[in-house]
Amino acid sequence: MRGKTKAMIALGVAGATAAWLAMATEPSDWRYAKLLLTQLPKMPFRYFV
Amino acid sequence: MPDYDVVVIGGGIGGLSAAALCQKAGMKTLVLEQSDRIGGCCSTFETEGFHFDVGASVVEVTRAFDELFKRLEMPREKYIPLIPVDPIYDYCDNTRGVRFAYPTSVEDTARVIAEFSPEDARAFLKFAEDYTPKIKGLVDNFFYAPSLGFMDTIRLIAKYPQMISVLPMFVTTHQKIVARYFKNADVLASMAFQSFYAGLPPDMCAGLYAIVGLLEHEGIYYPEGGMIRIPAGIQQAFEDLGGETRFNARAVRVMVEGRRAVGVELWDGTEITARNVVGAINAKKLYEDMVGREHIPWHVWRGVRSLVLSMPCPMIYLGIDYEPPLNAHHTLTLTDPRVMNDYWSDYYLKGKLYVKDGRVEVMGLISWASKIDPSLAPPGKHVLTHMGLAPYNLAGNDWDRYKERYIDEAIATIERYIIPDLSKHVVYRDMATPKDLERMLLHPGGAVYGIQTDLSHMAVFRPANRSKCIGNLYLAGASTHPGGGVPAVVAGGIITGSLIVKDNA
Numbered sequence: 087m088r089g090k091t092k093a094m095i096a097l098g099v100a101g102a103t104a105a106w107l108a109m110a111t112e113p114s115d116w117r118y119a120k121l122l123l124t125q126l127p128k129m130p131f132r133y134f135v
Numbered sequence: 136m137p138d139y140d141v142v143v144i145g146g147g148i149g150g151l152s153a154a155a156l157c158q159k160a161g162m163k164t165l166v167l168e169q170s171d172r173i174g175g176c177c178s179t180f181e182t183e184g185f186h187f188d189v190g191a192s193v194v195e196v197t198r199a200f201d202e203l204f205k206r207l208e209m210p211r212e213k214y215i216p217l218i219p220v221d222p223i224y225d226y227c228d229n230t231r232g233v234r235f236a237y238p239t240s241v242e243d244t245a246r247v248i249a250e251f252s253p254e255d256a257r258a259f260l261k262f263a264e265d266y267t268p269k270i271k272g273l274v275d276n277f278f279y280a281p282s283l284g285f286m287d288t289i290r291l292i293a294k295y296p297q298m299i300s301v302l303p304m305f306v307t308t309h310q311k312i313v314a315r316y317f318k319n320a321d322v323l324a325s326m327a328f329q330s331f332y333a334g335l336p337p338d339m340c341a342g343l344y345a346i347v348g349l350l351e352h353e354g355i356y357y358p359e360g361g362m363i364r365i366p367a368g369i370q371q372a373f374e375d376l377g378g379e380t381r382f383n384a385r386a387v388r389v390m391v392e393g394r395r396a397v398g399v400e401l402w403d404g405t406e407i408t409a410r411n412v413v414g415a416i417n418a419k420k421l422y423e424d425m426v427g428r429e430h431i432p433w434h435v436w437r438g439v440r441s442l443v444l445s446m447p448c449p450m451i452y453l454g455i456d457y458e459p460p461l462n463a464h465h466t467l468t469l470t471d472p473r474v475m476n477d478y479w480s481d482y483y484l485k486g487k488l489y490v491k492d493g494r495v496e497v498m499g500l501i502s503w504a505s506k507i508d509p510s511l512a513p514p515g516k517h518v519l520t521h522m523g524l525a526p527y528n529l530a531g532n533d534w535d536r537y538k539e540r541y542i543d544e545a546i547a548t549i550e551r552y553i554i555p556d557l558s559k560h561v562v563y564r565d566m567a568t569p570k571d572l573e574r575m576l577l578h579p580g581g582a583v584y585g586i587q588t589d590l591s592h593m594a595v596f597r598p599a600n601r602s603k604c605i606g607n608l609y610l611a612g613a614s615t616h617p618g619g620g621v622p623a624v625v626a627g628g629i630i631t632g633s634l635i636v637k638d639n640a
Contacts, residue, residue, distance in 0.1 A: 128438070134603050135439055
């Protein structure tokens, strides 16, 4: 699988996770949600480590 | 021809487990340990007749050891004799007159809880009923499966379809899961604090860790002779298979040619060539300091730089001249989960120590190892260790300067809540600050659990056991999959060793 394809898949998974979080998160989870939202842009890069 | 088939950097339990499996497969394997003691954070040191555990103080999920020794076709009991520890925890708060202990048996624990909260006792049994099957599935599958990419996740789900029912635990929080069951503040706290084993407060830790409070009821154990017996046992098995361990051999560089690891350079300039290199040290340190920016593609480098280190755990070591008034191997004072959560934002991230009523309180887990194994202290004396949580950078101060004061504050805290007059019985005291842990064990930031364990650093987003950018380079230890803690690190070593054997078949 080429790097670009992998990056697209990683971005897709990160996006899906964001959507899932948005649907599943309750106000009491805001700190966890904030943590994950700040980490989301980094996750596609971490996938390659 | 390379000097070795496999060279492992780091003599911790993850590296040793991988090394033993490689040696078992007939690969000529060398383990390089930078100090003169095996085990890293899971080890024991001796001073003035007292034997103190460096960090890890107990072991649970012994299935990880059993799995390793099963694959080595050697008897685990011979190499790592384990003593059951029961009760699991004693919770004590003399300021409120609260004291209760959780035994190993789930039913007996429910009886203990029922004495002050019948509703939570029923909830505990329900919690056990709901999550025990999930624990078995997770430990037997997720723990030993590589997580190199999305295909591995698909394979895992195909092999263990029930994994789908576990996935929500990754996106919810530890606190949310336990709060569904428990209402009594003490019971809730007793099920919530284990999130700190992953280096995060309950409302920021992945819900997966909520099972730890239950997992402990499968039994916790202490090795005869101290925690060092675990790495020493694996090392012995490795050497019985013909493997070689070299002490005081500090690796400074992974030699890379054409994007493939070809060996290791030691601090004295010695070069050791190998077909495969295992970095059983912190992944961030491995890539940033030992492999180097020049060998790593920009997008991988960006991922490495983004990794967040786990919370440091300062350790206090006390030798005392009497038998302490404790009831269990592990004792702690429960803290309201709201305080645990606020500690993160109000203190930890600001570089502060926790302050209550105008004084620093050093909360943590007390381990009384000489209760289980009296040989760890001179006759009539005992050893206590205290594992706390504190920032690596102290605002307006420095750990080297603050160290003695921190020990005083920890002893004063223990006296207030658990052991009155402790200070009168201390005959030996020392501590490993986060900076000491960094210097002694080469854990950057004193992060003994490696990389933070939130969803964004788990499974495919955690540094992979087989490097994705450098050929023939593998990783083991707390910062790789499946994560930190003694059983997880051994399981990670099994994954790494198995990958090397498979790749070289």
